[in-house]
Amino acid sequence: MTIHPAYGCTLGCIYCYVKPNTKKGIEVNKLGGPELVTALSLNPHFLPGKWGTFIALGSITECFLNEEVTAKTIEYMYWINKELGNPQQVSTKMIIRPEISEKILSMGDPYLSVLISITSINMANLLEPRAPPPIERLNNAHYLNSIGLRTSVFIRPILPGVTDKENEILLRESLRFGIKELVLGSLMINTWIMSKIDKLGLPVLSNEIKSRAKSMDRSRLSPIYASDLKQAMKRAAESLGFVVYPAACAANVASHSQSCYMCDYGPCGNTSNLPEIEDEKELFEIIGVKVKEAFLTDEQRLYVKTSSPLLKHVVSLVKTSTRRRLVIKQ
Numbered sequence: 576m577t578i579h580p581a582y583g584c585t586l587g588c589i590y591c592y593v594k595p596n597t598k599k600g601i602e603v604n605k606l607g608g609p610e611l612v613t614a615l616s617l618n619p620h621f622l623p624g625k626w627g628t629f630i631a632l633g634s635i636t637e638c639f640l641n642e643e644v645t646a647k648t649i650e651y652m653y654w655i656n657k658e659l660g661n662p663q664q665v666s667t668k669m670i671i672r673p674e675i676s677e678k679i680l681s682m683g684d685p686y687l688s689v690l691i692s693i694t695s696i697n698m699a700n701l702l703e704p705r706a707p708p709p710i711e712r713l714n715n716a717h718y719l720n721s722i723g724l725r726t727s728v729f730i731r732p733i734l735p736g737v738t739d740k741e742n743e744i745l746l747r748e749s750l751r752f753g754i755k756e757l758v759l760g761s762l763m764i765n766t767w768i769m770s771k772i773d774k775l776g777l778p779v780l781s782n783e784i785k786s787r788a789k790s791m792d793r794s795r796l797s798p799i800y801a802s803d804l805k806q807a808m809k810r811a812a813e814s815l816g817f818v819v820y821p822a823a824c825a826a827n828v829a830s831h832s833q834s835c836y837m838c839d840y841g842p843c844g845n846t847s848n849l850p851e852i853e854d855e856k857e858l859f860e861i862i863g864v865k866v867k868e869a870f871l872t873d874e875q876r877l878y879v880k881t882s883s884p885l886l887k888h889v890v891s892l893v894k895t896s897t898r899r900r901l902v903i904k905q
């Protein structure tokens with residue numbers, strides 16, 4: 576589940592879907608920490624607790640954009656950790672200063688999963704005009720790791736013809752700063768993002784993206800086809816000893832020493848650590864679902880046969896609490 580300390584961003588990264596919000600460019604979330612906790616607790620899709628819903632901070636803002644947003648981010652981390660305990664993750668391009676890192680460790684989530692986003696080193700000035708230089712981000716990642724904050728490089732978005740061509744340098748520089756954990760992320764586009772990319776005047780990049788676009792809507796975001804690039808980048812990284820996570824949530828799982836097999840990308844983390852299910856049938860009956868049959872398969876799928884309709888939030892809560900894939904037969 577994504578939590579937003581603010582709305583909007585002023586970094587102006589060309590490929591990004593986040594627009595400046597209001598004249599100031601950003602609007603800090605008005606909800607205080609205790610109110611956020613209440614809102615989450617009332618959300619039927621949210622499971623509180625250490626083994627509850629994975630939390631990702633940001634996604635429609637930059638969590639450390641300025642003092643005000645940073646303070647809100649720390650406030651949310653603190654209250655989530657104090658009252659709920661869910662595993663938290665943040666992705667950023669900003670430099671997290673020592674005093675902020677100390678606050679994360681002492682007041683926020685000490686096992687916070689930090690993702691340092693990078694797309695390109697050579698073309699960062701053009702693509703991310705107001706973000707700190709990628710080498711400074713990697714240097715910051717090195718510092719964060721050194722004080723005990725588990726930090727991975729998030730190569731996202733993979734811009735075809737740019738990021739994949741720089742894979743070697745991205746990996747080499749990450750290693751130079753002691754980062755050996757990686758997440759790869761695809762580009763999401765709509766016509767607005769495409770028009771910003773077109774304005775760069777890089778026809779190779781524009782054409783490559785258009786040829787890989789599955790669809791191009793005015794507002795809805797769609798991922799471009801990039802599995803081939805991801806696979807090649809993953810192979811190169813693994814040959815250098817990187818751990819390549821299949822998705823951002825897997826880095827969150829590792830950072831919190833948990834395990835998960837909620838989707839076919841898994842298993843992630845230490846599978847011997849998956850939550851035990853004492854009585855599969857009872858698990859459903861506790862939440863008011865009558866089942867004919869329920870058991871765990873050898874492949875760690877939770878199989879359930881029921882004539883009752885399973886609401887979306889019930890499915891999500893069962894998957895989250897058991898960290899298993901669910902097979903429903905009706």
Ligand code: SF4
Binds near residue numbers: 821835836837838840
């Ligand atoms: S199994 Fe799927 S949902 Fe769970 S951490 Fe891995 S990638 Fe994420």
